[in-house]
Amino acid sequence: MTSNAYKQSYGERAKRHSNPAAKQLLETMERKKTNLCVSVDTVMASDFLAIIDAIGPYTCLVKTHIDILEDFEYSIIERLEALAKKHDFLIFEDRKFADIGNTVALQYSAGVHKIAKWSHITNAHPVPGPSIVRGLASVGLPLQRGLLLLAEMSTAGTLAKDTYTEEAVAGQGSDEDFLILTPGVGLEEKGDGMGQQYRTPHEVVLDSGCDVIIVGRGIYGKNLADVDAIAARAERYMTEGWAAYLKRISS
Numbered sequence: 001m002t003s004n005a006y007k008q009s010y011g012e013r014a015k016r017h018s019n020p021a022a023k024q025l026l027e028t029m030e031r032k033k034t035n036l037c038v039s040v041d042t043v044m045a046s047d048f049l050a051i052i053d054a055i056g057p058y059t060c061l062v063k064t065h066i067d068i069l070e071d072f073e074y075s076i077i078e079r080l081e082a083l084a085k086k087h088d089f090l091i092f093e094d095r096k097f098a099d100i101g102n103t104v105a106l107q108y109s110a111g112v113h114k115i116a117k118w119s120h121i122t123n124a125h126p127v128p129g130p131s132i133v134r135g136l137a138s139v140g141l142p143l144q145r146g147l148l149l150l151a152e153m154s155t156a157g158t159l160a161k162d163t164y165t166e167e168a169v170a171g172q173g174s175d176e177d178f179l180i181l182t183p184g185v186g187l188e189e190k191g192d193g194m195g196q197q198y199r200t201p202h203e204v205v206l207d208s209g210c211d212v213i214i215v216g217r218g219i220y221g222k223n224l225a226d227v228d229a230i231a232a233r234a235e236r237y238m239t240e241g242w243a244a245y246l247k248r249i250s251s
Contacts (some may be wrong), residue, residue, distance in 0.1 A: 010027075063092045148179075205241060
């Protein structure tokens with residue numbers, strides 16, 4: 001994100017953004033007044049779809065790991081797309097591509113999941129170099145998809161930090177308005193015992209310049225069937241994230 005973008009509204013940035021997926025996401029955020037992305041990591045399709053239906057009104061983006069579904073069939077994608085249309089959100093498949101250009105192009109377009117066909121946004125590790133971006137772009141650009149690069153991660157002991165992060169960011173140009181999506185956001189928890197570290201919406205949006213907060217277990221918790229409680233927590237995170245954003249652009 002440029003220094004000018006930090007103080008601009010999502011709507012203002014959408015008007016001049018050159019990437020169709022980023023533009024669509026910013027417009028959705030402005031329209032729904034939410035900068036919340038919910039990460040739904042469940043292994044059964046029934047839980048997956050029920051949670052997404054519950055949190056849909058409060059999110060601009062739903063993050064998936066489609067390959068962890070034990071009962072996956074392609075009709076689940078069709079139902080996911082229907083929910084995205086119903087609740088006006090985009091889909092982000094958190095695939096974390098990390099191979100050579102030709103391989104990632106095939107992983108993105110083909111196979112069982114056919115990610116490029118339905119996911120508005122995906123992501124990749126920049127460690128393979130520019131070829132990974134070219135490979136994914138060869139598939140994604142004609143479909144007006146967006147790509148996020150993993151410049152850093154929220155786990156304790158991560159190697160994606162310091163010089164690695166600086167080089168990953170520098171390699172993409174300093175004059176572009178890149179959207180920043182930040183995982184590891186929590187209102188109460190500081191960690192999960194498995195390396196995840198949490199920061200508050202205020203810390204990531206106001207202090208670190210994040211555009212979209214990513215929340216998973218802090219919303220859906222352990223009781224996957226309690227969709228009313230899940231929806232209430234999603235609304236709380238939406239409210240906190242949006243308040244931090246409003247404070248940022250008005251300060």
